[in-house]
Amino acid sequence: xxxxxxxxxxxxxxxxxxxxxxxxxxxxxxxxxxxxxxxxxxxxxxxxxxxxxxxxxxxxxxxxxxxxxxxxxxxxxxxxxxxxxxxxxxxxxxxxxxxxxxxxxxxxxxxxxxx
Amino acid sequence: xxxxxxxxxxxxxxxxxxxxxxxxxxxxxxxxxxxxxxxxxxxxxxxxxxxxxxxxxxxxxxxxxxxxxxxxxxxxxxxxxxxxxxxxxxxxxxxxxxxxxxxxxxxxxxxxxxx
Numbered sequence: 001x002x003x004x005x006x007x008x009x010x011x012x013x014x015x016x017x018x019x020x021x022x023x024x025x026x027x028x029x030x031x032x033x034x035x036x037x038x039x040x041x042x043x044x045x046x047x048x049x050x051x052x053x054x055x056x057x058x059x060x061x062x063x064x065x066x067x068x069x070x071x072x073x074x075x076x077x078x079x080x081x082x083x084x085x086x087x088x089x090x091x092x093x094x095x096x097x098x099x100x101x102x103x104x105x106x107x108x109x110x111x112x113x114x115x
Numbered sequence: 116x117x118x119x120x121x122x123x124x125x126x127x128x129x130x131x132x133x134x135x136x137x138x139x140x141x142x143x144x145x146x147x148x149x150x151x152x153x154x155x156x157x158x159x160x161x162x163x164x165x166x167x168x169x170x171x172x173x174x175x176x177x178x179x180x181x182x183x184x185x186x187x188x189x190x191x192x193x194x195x196x197x198x199x200x201x202x203x204x205x206x207x208x209x210x211x212x213x214x215x216x217x218x219x220x221x222x223x224x225x226x227x228x229x230x
Binding site for chain 2: 004031033035042043045048050055056091093095097101102103104105106107108109
């Protein structure tokens with residue numbers, strides 16, 4: 001049963017610390033999305049990649065957030081330094097882009113709490 | 116650019132009653148439309164999708180949705196709900212935006228099914 005795997009599931013960290021969230025997309029998928037979910041803002045698209053290249057990261061605060069795909073089996077989202085307002089659930093989703101649409105399959109999310 | 120509006124933030128309904136969750140979108144280009152469901156502490160799961168063809172789309176768990184291009188709507192329906200349908204439902208649109216293919220979500224509708 002193919003699925004998107006995110007680690008860790010939960011992370012509590014102190015303000016100012018670096019946080020790294022990892023995502024293993026479904027094998028064969030060529031698109032990876034990062035979303036942030038909060039009560040106030042809902043699901044916000046932070047960044048997305050196709051064939052490991054970043055296509056759009058306009059939703060991501062550039063001063064502290066960075067997203068990369070070092071290889072086809074790993075996507076990372078880093079926050080440095082973290083702040084309490086970064087507390088949220090971060091979702092990774094992967095999909096196969098074809099013919100103009102991408103159906104996204106979601107991981108279970110990483111619940112980040114910055115204290 | 117495209118956007119999605121879910122007209123109801125919460126929908127309470129009694130078990131075995133019908134339900135409709137409303138979704139309107141705006142886009143200057145052809146779109147693909149999706150409904151996802153999120154159970155507590157879970158990621159999002161695809162319910163159904165409209166890519167092309169028949170405007171009435173059937174999905175999992177007895178849900179269906181109708182694409183109405185003239186009204187730019189994609190409302191989700193179920194003729195008889197169960198307690199287990201209690202969850203948050205997200206409408207999403209995918210289409211060319213800025214030359215790329217973003218997947219944008221609405222704010223979500225919380226469906227609460229009461230006995």
